[in-house]
Amino acid sequence: MIGRVEMPAILEVQRLEKRFGGVVALAGVDLTVNEGEILGIIGPNGSGKTTLFNVITGVHRPTSGHVSWLGEDITAKAPHVVAKKGIGRTFQQAMAFSALSIAENVRIACQHSRKREDGANGGLTTPTEILDFVELSHLAGEGAANLGFGNLRKLGLAIALGSQPRLLLADEPAAGLNDRETADLATLIRAISARHITVAVIDHDMKLMMTLCERLIVLDFGYKIKEGPPEEVRNDPKVLEVYLGGDVELTGN
Ligand code: ADP
Numbered sequence: 001m002i003g004r005v006e007m008p009a010i011l012e013v014q015r016l017e018k019r020f021g022g023v024v025a026l027a028g029v030d031l032t033v034n035e036g037e038i039l040g041i042i043g044p045n046g047s048g049k050t051t052l053f054n055v056i057t058g059v060h061r062p063t064s065g066h067v068s069w070l071g072e073d074i075t076a077k078a079p080h081v082v083a084k085k086g087i088g089r090t091f092q093q094a095m096a097f098s099a100l101s102i103a104e105n106v107r108i109a110c111q112h113s114r115k116r117e118d119g120a121n122g123g124l125t126t127p128t129e130i131l132d133f134v135e136l137s138h139l140a141g142e143g144a145a146n147l148g149f150g151n152l153r154k155l156g157l158a159i160a161l162g163s164q165p166r167l168l169l170a171d172e173p174a175a176g177l178n179d180r181e182t183a184d185l186a187t188l189i190r191a192i193s194a195r196h197i198t199v200a201v202i203d204h205d206m207k208l209m210m211t212l213c214e215r216l217i218v219l220d221f222g223y224k225i226k227e228g229p230p231e232e233v234r235n236d237p238k239v240l241e242v243y244l245g246g247d248v249e250l251t252g253n
């Protein structure tokens with residue numbers, strides 16, 4: 001980390017708690033996302049990762065705690081309001097309008113966007129630019145229903161980019177992808193990051209997460225049990241114990 005300039009926090013989550021009846025999905029999580037980073041969120045199934053994104057984006061109202069974005073309290077704001085403020089997301093279940101073409105899906109996504117307040121995403125604002133960027137232009141007229149997994153994930157990212165986000169939350173973008181598609185996805189996420197879009201990504205693919213992310217946060221039963229650079233997280237006994245039942249190695253090479 002020597003020589004690295006610490007960037008300002010753009011998103012701050014404080015003591016975030018979310019209960020569903022008796023289930024504690026988030027048990028008081030504190031975290032920050034810093035401008036420009038690629039942050040990874042890992043943890044076993046049911047550890048609260050998707051709920052975290054859902055509470056940040058206003059899909060669920062937290063039981064308690066706060067979410068602040070660029071210094072403004074956005075706790076429990078409606079999803080479309082949060083999106084307009086510059087937080088985009090992709091969904092664990094790849095989502096697109098299957099009756100529409102790829103181009104139409106991206107065009108609709110772009111319709112409701114607001115210009116990014118810092119204007120830092122030049123060249124990534126029109127449907128054409130976004131389709132080119134995710135390398136789907138050659139399939140623009142195809143129905144979204146005909147897409148394979150890899151291209152459907154790209155379309156999900158394109159739709160999220162349509163809102164001109166300053167922060168992109170990606171929920172398991174590599175789920176169901178083969179090795180080559182996963183490598184393409186990593187390249188695409190790095191390219192998104194290079195376009196001045198901060199990224200927070202959830203995924204189970206440890207090789208992907210260890211190589212893609214500069215910092216990892218580990219959730220377990222709704223608690224943040226560890227955060228740090230990948231090499232530190234992968235050697236943490238608590239992480240190995242709760243995440244994989246101990247006596248294993250988290251490989252990232
Ligand atoms: P992860 O994404 O880490 O797999 P989730 O955030 O989806 O975990 O789920 C965390 C916990 O919250 C799980 O026990 C899950 O069953 C529960 N949960 C998530 N969403 C809901 C919901 N809408 N209603 C009830 N329980 C939910």
Ligand code: MG
Pocket residue numbers: 049050051092
């Ligand atoms: Mg999930």
